[in-house]
Amino acid sequence: MPTRSSPSVDDVQDAVLATRVGSAIAEQRRARGLTQAGLAEMINLEQEAISRWERGSRVPTLYRLQQLSDALGCSVDQLLRRGSRYIDDQVATISESLQGLGDDERELVVDFVHQFADLLRSRKHVRGRSRK
Template sequence: MPIRPTPPTDEAQDALLAARVGTAIAEQRRARGLTQAKLAEMIDLEQEAVSRWERGTRVPTLHRLQQLSDALECSVDHLLQRGSTRPDDQLANVANALSGLDADERTLVVDFVQQFTDMLKAKHAARTPRRE
């Protein structure tokens, strides 16, 4: 009988989400050419708070998420999608990553993703015992 992996604790999931949201904040800030200090000033906060969010050691409150989305000119959803494991959210992240690439570069990335997922599916299928 196969052993089921133990699901991560709430604390572990919270830490992972905090890190992913922090990464999204940092990416959006850099994409807009802002420093942590400038972003903090825009939302009337200390620079250290932005630094803690970006490092994933703290999570912004809902109010601060709304302020961040306004300052960074993106949706709250965009900041939260980075930490989501839902396929639709992950697909949106991939689509966002493709923006700004020319047609040939997008084709290259899509081909790579397709080949990589085919390889992983084949590997997964080889590990799964067949039922007869």
């Protein structure tokens, strides 16, 4: 009787990356008011291919990532950066979120992020002391 092997760490990480890239594609597409069919037409593909990418069931090739970034007016990096654990990528993602906001609105978001980070640090500190 054949045994089922569990997915490797690489397989799991690939699936997570596929989901993150798919979310980034969908977000960029919606931000530009495009449908999946409209985006597919722009890069000469079937709408189902866009749907598979956005669902994370498939990952676009590097060539298709470049086509997507051109069609969506963003960088390949923006499509791949989503969900990264690197602080520089996270900072860049937050920075992109501030685009299009007024001075007061950006200040409000920055204050919120600062206060929320302080809250999380203080909770971590309290939890660390309670374990001792």
